Amino acid sequence: MIIVKKIGVLTSGGDSPGMNAAVRAVVRKAIYHNIEVYGVYGGYSGLMSGNIKKLDLGSVGDIIHRGGTVLHSARSEEFKTREGQQKGIEQMNKHGIEGLVVIGGDGSYRGAKALTEQGFPCVGVPGTIDNDIPGTQYTIGFDTALNTVIDAIDKIRDTATSHERTFIIEVMGRDAGDIALCAGLAGGAETILIPEAGYSMDEIAERLKKGHERGKKHSIIVVAEGVCSGVEFAKQIKETTNFDTRVSVLGHMQRGGSPTAFDRVLASRLGAHAVELLLEGKGGRAVGIQNNKLVDHDIIEILDREHTLDLDLYKLSKELSI
Numbered sequence: 001m002i003i004v005k006k007i008g009v010l011t012s013g014g015d016s017p018g019m020n021a022a023v024r025a026v027v028r029k030a031i032y033h034n035i036e037v038y039g040v041y042g043g044y045s046g047l048m049s050g051n052i053k054k055l056d057l058g059s060v061g062d063i064i065h066r067g068g069t070v071l072h073s074a075r076s077e078e079f080k081t082r083e084g085q086q087k088g089i090e091q092m093n094k095h096g097i098e099g100l101v102v103i104g105g106d107g108s109y110r111g112a113k114a115l116t117e118q119g120f121p122c123v124g125v126p127g128t129i130d131n132d133i134p135g136t137q138y139t140i141g142f143d144t145a146l147n148t149v150i151d152a153i154d155k156i157r158d159t160a161t162s163h164e165r166t167f168i169i170e171v172m173g174r175d176a177g178d179i180a181l182c183a184g185l186a187g188g189a190e191t192i193l194i195p196e197a198g199y200s201m202d203e204i205a206e207r208l209k210k211g212h213e214r215g216k217k218h219s220i221i222v223v224a225e226g227v228c229s230g231v232e233f234a235k236q237i238k239e240t241t242n243f244d245t246r247v248s249v250l251g252h253m254q255r256g257g258s259p260t261a262f263d264r265v266l267a268s269r270l271g272a273h274a275v276e277l278l279l280e281g282k283g284g285r286a287v288g289i290q291n292n293k294l295v296d297h298d299i300i301e302i303l304d305r306e307h308t309l310d311l312d313l314y315k316l317s318k319e320l321s322i
């Protein structure tokens, strides 16, 4: 049995609501087990420069409900190099840190994998609004982002109905359509465009025309940014149907806000599980949740896998929006 006395925690890449709840869980769980915890400020960039401070119970008080990350986040090209990673390891050795919890998306996981390969045990915790990390059904922040988008759709629907307009709502999701699909389904959108499925402009035009003939004069179309921009899609609709549309790009508001209860519970469970693994001397793991059970996988294996969208849900969204 390996006895770990000091661990570190950092948040990296795109921030997501619930990261603070995860940091809190890591800190409190470690202290509960008499382990010292160090916060690394500014992601891998702060790791290399040694922006590392000891955290106590109070330092994570009053953050469970806050969006963003108190540890701040950053992107660093230098950390992608072996020299950069060695700098990070040296800083941790200097502080006597023996294991690191990395909260972030797949880029951050690659950093954690690189450190583990060089002998420094890391555990990845999935923190991203995109829900695009394989090996977990949900990532921390996805549920909050989804609720932010649904709130926006509901509000836009009010004005769409009053003015009998078709609205195109562009949401985040470069490679993964999870936000667009779930928000579109929950928001009753007529059309949902996701990167995982092609679309036929003729079919969409036909639907809009049929709806119009039936007297339906408003409509909501949700487009994931990875398919095309809302403005571009509005142009395509105009060219095909001559219908005018209004475009709303939700942008970074999707990343902010107080995390939902679901994300806070998820973050607390995943953060604590990551500490348990480090205490067992296990590095190179990525934690997740499957059928409401905590799981962990080899981080290398996770990075080789593809995130898959629930295409049954996509089929259902089409059936319900006839």
Ligand code: ADP
Residues within 6 Å of the ligand: 012, 013, 014, 044, 074, 075, 076, 077, 079, 080, 081, 104, 105, 106, 107, 108, 109, 110, 111, 112, 114, 128
């Ligand atoms: P996310 O974690 O949200 O996917 P990024 O892709 O920007 O965000 O990754 C965050 C950081 O992780 C990068 O700025 C970089 O420092 C580090 N990183 C990304 N890819 C690698 C890699 N292949 N090897 C080492 N570190 C990496």
